[in-house]
Amino acid sequence: MNTPNTVTVRVPAKVNLQLAVGPARDDGYHDLVNVFHAVSLFDEVTVTAAGPHATPDAPQLSAEAQTGPRAGVPLDGTNLASRAARLAAGACDRPCPGRIHLRKNIPVAGGMAGGSADAAAVLVACNTLWNAGLSEGELGSLAAELGSDVAFPLLGGTAVGTGRGEQLTPLDSPGRYHWVFALSETGLSTGAVFGEYDRLRPDAPAPRRDPELTRALAAADAAALGAALSNDLQRAALSLRPDLEGVLRAGRAAGASGALVSGSGPTCAFLAGDEGTARALAAELERSGACQHTVVAHGHVAGATVVG
Ligand code: C5P
Numbered sequence: 001m002n003t004p005n006t007v008t009v010r011v012p013a014k015v016n017l018q019l020a021v022g023p024a025r026d027d028g029y030h031d032l033v034n035v036f037h038a039v040s041l042f043d044e045v046t047v048t049a050a051g052p053h054a055t056p057d058a059p060q061l062s063a064e065a066q067t068g069p070r071a072g073v074p075l076d077g078t079n080l081a082s083r084a085a086r087l088a089a090g091a092c093d094r095p096c097p098g099r100i101h102l103r104k105n106i107p108v109a110g111g112m113a114g115g116s117a118d119a120a121a122v123l124v125a126c127n128t129l130w131n132a133g134l135s136e137g138e139l140g141s142l143a144a145e146l147g148s149d150v151a152f153p154l155l156g157g158t159a160v161g162t163g164r165g166e167q168l169t170p171l172d173s174p175g176r177y178h179w180v181f182a183l184s185e186t187g188l189s190t191g192a193v194f195g196e197y198d199r200l201r202p203d204a205p206a207p208r209r210d211p212e213l214t215r216a217l218a219a220a221d222a223a224a225l226g227a228a229l230s231n232d233l234q235r236a237a238l239s240l241r242p243d244l245e246g247v248l249r250a251g252r253a254a255g256a257s258g259a260l261v262s263g264s265g266p267t268c269a270f271l272a273g274d275e276g277t278a279r280a281l282a283a284e285l286e287r288s289g290a291c292q293h294t295v296v297a298h299g300h301v302a303g304a305t306v307v308g
Helices: 080-092 114-129 136-146 190-200 210-220 221-226 235-238 244-253 275-287
Strands: 006-024 028-050 060-065 101-104 158-162 167-170 177-183 257-259 268-273 293-299
Touching: 006 114, 006 190, 006 210, 006 221, 028 177, 028 244, 080 101, 080 114, 080 136, 080 177, 101 114, 114 136, 136 244, 177 275, 190 235, 210 221, 221 257, 221 268, 235 244, 235 257, 244 257, 244 268, 244 275, 275 293
Parallel strands: 060 101
Antiparallel strands: 006 028, 028 101, 028 158, 028 293, 158 167, 177 268, 177 293, 257 268
């Protein structure tokens, strides 16, 4: 069978509808109840096979930012996409891909799992490139080795993650929701936000799923969903970035039915009643000067998909 030389995968960002965080574990991670929701803000990742005589140790990385701030994407072997390529090559016993090109729409270090999404896309692209036949379960195991948020973008939709966040169960969520994301010029380190959480909440209880959120999702009730959104990391993100408080306030004042910091931040997410309200809210956030860049998106959407 002919195998392609280049594969492009489209992969969505996520927002957390609930992020409940337990105390630090002995391994430094935290037990989570993490309700992931895939939104229509996509990176496109193109993976090119190594030439017939080349056996690169690592793929050559390039990146272009499509929207929003052009914060630095690491272009060396530390990029999770590069690590994903090397892990896939080892697992499939193939030479490492020659090149990876990232077309970024998902904010970098923005709390929307952009780096994790790119890594998930690389796993899917390699599987297709080599016709390797890795099952969903095998891709999920490789993803979990790479990071806590890498398995979800393989799946997409709406799902609850437990453990470190990588043990996923899809959730019943028939609704379509309209979101505005307020992007920030500078990112926040996930590890630093978890560290601040430990400082602020040394007595954190075990994380528990919120039944109101489950009910709102099953009933496709946008107003109830807006009221149920929660993020235990928000206080820690606001402690490191107090300016985000003003962004959240401006979004609520502009008519958002729910507002929260996305994941470890600094992106702020606003739920709107319909698409028109979302566009008006985005325009008002930019007009007020509360933030410079906004993106309108909807959820949920499918996970990583081969598009070329
Ligand atoms: O798993 P990942 O590499 O994406 O995690 C990045 C950082 O986020 C970890 O180094 C850790 O500081 C923090 N983290 C955590 N507990 C989790 C997931 C992430 O403390 N469940």
